[in-house]
Amino acid sequence: MVENIKYANKYNFAFIDEATKKEIRRKLLKAVAIPGYQVPYSSPEMPIARGWGTGGLHVTLAIIGRKDVFKIIDQGSDASVNACNLREFVHQMTNCQTTYDTAEATLIQTRHRITEEELTEDQIFVYQVPQPEPLRSVERYEYRTRQMHGEADYAKMWVSLYESYVRSGDIMLGAGYPVKVNKRYIMAPSPIPRWDVPNLNQSKALHLFGAGREKRLYAVPPYTTVEALEFEDVKFHTEDFKGTECYKTGYKKAFLDELYFDDGSKHFIINDSNFLDKLIEKASPKQHENKYINQLES
Amino acid sequence: MSRNADNWLLRVTNLTKIYGEPNKNTVSLTGPEFNSNICPETDSIVACADISFDLYPGEVLGIVGESGSGKSTVVKLLYFDMEKTGGAAWLKPYADGSIDMLSESNQKKRFIRNNLMGMVYQNPRDGLNFNFTSGGNIAEKLIMAGNYHVGEIRGRASDLLNKTEVPVLRMDDRPANFSGGMQQRVQISKAIANNPPLLFLDEVTTGLDVSVQAKVLDLIRELQQDLGIAMIVVSHDLSVIRMLTDRTIVMKNGRIVESGLTDQILQDPQHEYSQLLVSSLL
Numbered sequence: 001m002v003e004n005i006k007y008a009n010k011y012n013f014a015f016i017d018e019a020t021k022k023e024i025r026r027k028l029l030k031a032v033a034i035p036g037y038q039v040p041y042s043s044p045e046m047p048i049a050r051g052w053g054t055g056g057l058h059v060t061l062a063i064i065g066r067k068d069v070f071k072i073i074d075q076g077s078d079a080s081v082n083a084c085n086l087r088e089f090v091h092q093m094t095n096c097q098t099t100y101d102t103a104e105a106t107l108i109q110t111r112h113r114i115t116e117e118e119l120t121e122d123q124i125f126v127y128q129v130p131q132p133e134p135l136r137s138v139e140r141y142e143y144r145t146r147q148m149h150g151e152a153d154y155a156k157m158w159v160s161l162y163e164s165y166v167r168s169g170d171i172m173l174g175a176g177y178p179v180k181v182n183k184r185y186i187m188a189p190s191p192i193p194r195w196d197v198p199n200l201n202q203s204k205a206l207h208l209f210g211a212g213r214e215k216r217l218y219a220v221p222p223y224t225t226v227e228a229l230e231f232e233d234v235k236f237h238t239e240d241f242k243g244t245e246c247y248k249t250g251y252k253k254a255f256l257d258e259l260y261f262d263d264g265s266k267h268f269i270i271n272d273s274n275f276l277d278k279l280i281e282k283a284s285p286k287q288h289e290n291k292y293i294n295q296l297e298s
Numbered sequence: 299m300s301r302n303a304d305n306w307l308l309r310v311t312n313l314t315k316i317y318g319e320p321n322k323n324t325v326s327l328t329g330p331e332f333n334s335n336i337c338p339e340t341d342s343i344v345a346c347a348d349i350s351f352d353l354y355p356g357e358v359l360g361i362v363g364e365s366g367s368g369k370s371t372v373v374k375l376l377y378f379d380m381e382k383t384g385g386a387a388w389l390k391p392y393a394d395g396s397i398d399m400l401s402e403s404n405q406k407k408r409f410i411r412n413n414l415m416g417m418v419y420q421n422p423r424d425g426l427n428f429n430f431t432s433g434g435n436i437a438e439k440l441i442m443a444g445n446y447h448v449g450e451i452r453g454r455a456s457d458l459l460n461k462t463e464v465p466v467l468r469m470d471d472r473p474a475n476f477s478g479g480m481q482q483r484v485q486i487s488k489a490i491a492n493n494p495p496l497l498f499l500d501e502v503t504t505g506l507d508v509s510v511q512a513k514v515l516d517l518i519r520e521l522q523q524d525l526g527i528a529m530i531v532v533s534h535d536l537s538v539i540r541m542l543t544d545r546t547i548v549m550k551n552g553r554i555v556e557s558g559l560t561d562q563i564l565q566d567p568q569h570e571y572s573q574l575l576v577s578s579l580l
Binding site: 152155160167232233234 | 404408435446
């Protein structure tokens with residue numbers, strides 16, 4: 001008897017069917033070809049609701065291969081709920097090796113952080129993006145924002161930065177600070193802290209962004225110029241952790257989380273869990289270098 | 299300023315705007331002779347047709363006419379708020395007047411608008427963004443012309459507000475909280491922020507009370523004398539035209555029916571519509 005192997009596996013490799021994967025890959029190629037440009041895509045149904053990381057998952061599943069080593073973090077942590085569940089899902093659907101180790105991974109999906117450890121040319125970094133449109137805060141109509149991107153008409157964005165400075169004495173944008181990619185498109189870098197924004201500039205890795213609910217893909221190819229928006233006299237700056245250090249390692253040059261202990265005392269700890277583990281093990285992971293980190297004392 | 303055939307600032311030829319689907323008779327079947335701008339064959343509406351004039355540097359040109367005569371359409375076409383149906387316009391400071399600015403790409407048009415022109419609308423809501431502060435509104439114009447220095451932007455904005463007699467203390471307030479006269483002054487500040495050679499004023503004093511009207515007109519006249527900006531003033535109010543302009547165009551049903559020196563038109567109107575207009579001046 002000829003055995004029917006078509007239905008031996010309940011799901012296709014990496015869950016999404018091949019035709020849809022091809023579609024997503026083609027859109028990704030377009031996104032890479034036009035750095036910072038938002039490419040509409042199909043955003044197919046997934047076993048999780050749109051807006052819960054589906055964009056990142058689409059990208060990951062469309063490009064993952066059997067030999068990939070997969071890492072996923074949620075706000076710096078390998079162990080939080082979003083990361084654990086998506087890791088388990090990707091593992092079940094692909095049988096790929098998964099890891100916590102940033103250096104070992106070939107494909108890293110993230111929610112709202114870039115790893116402290118420097119990325120390499122062999123790595124692809126995938127972001128889950130809630131709102132891909134950086135101009136949405138100043139222009140609510142999609143047809144208008146598309147026109148504004150098309151004509152590089154970014155005055156409204158700049159005025160909103162000016163207004164923020166006038167009102168508060170500083171540009172009051174924390175997560176998702178708008179950046180200009182390749183001197184052309186203004187892009188929302190997903191809600192990563194300002195600390196991570198300079199690490200996109202001339203990065204060796206390929207950065208892919210997926211917004212499932214908004215059905216948009218965009219990309220920052222390796223070695224692309226990414227500049228945070230700043231005025232000639234009002235500059236972009238990263239979060240200030242002056243006078244604080246990681247209470248476990250004494251390290252100062254990383255993005256820190258604030259912790260309150262039961263006795264009410266306040267402590268700080270490195271946000272990137274894998275980076276923290278490596279420092280505790282006395283390994284010396286190679287960190288991103290940028291002018292903001294470099295001027296800090298360790 | 300000497301006037302000769304070559305030193306024009308703005309040259310407009312056969313500017314036309316038609317709504318609907320015109321046929322070849324549309325233009326010839328409408329106009330003041332027919333006392334209508336609706337084409338009897340196609341029902342298309344001729345907002346303005348065959349408008350041609352030259353504007354010289356530092357000159358103030360008035361456009362007067364009843365409502366619906368197409369006078370606002372002319373400035374809106376020239377400020378790229380609307381797409382033309384036909385005709386061309388050249389601006390001397392742009393490519394030395396060699397390129398028809400109405401046929402340029404949106405990006406080029408925006409450059410011309412931000413660097414070489416200013417517009418003051420009748421309703422401040424059209425010219426100002428009420429979600430931004432008055433300083434921010436002026437900043438928008440400066441940023442669009444490539445100034446990214448907050449200190450310089452604020453310096454320039456406070457100069458302009460000073461010049462237009464808006465209290466500089468209110469620079470970081472929203473124009474929504476201002477009186478109508480003040481909003482109009484902020485709008486004028488924004489329009490002249492980049493020292494444009496050409497300024498459009500579309501019914502700027504309509505809707506303001508008489509004392510504020512007089513102040514705004516004074517301001518415009520002062521700016522004109524200090525900065526030597528060429529202006530096109532659209533108004534249905536002949537006293538505004540008399541006060542501000544050197545030369546006047548009278549429009550009716552989308553056509554120019556008479557043009558000449560303002561004094562001449564007011565003293566000795568030739569066309570019957572101009573006569574009616576002048577005789578109804580209180």
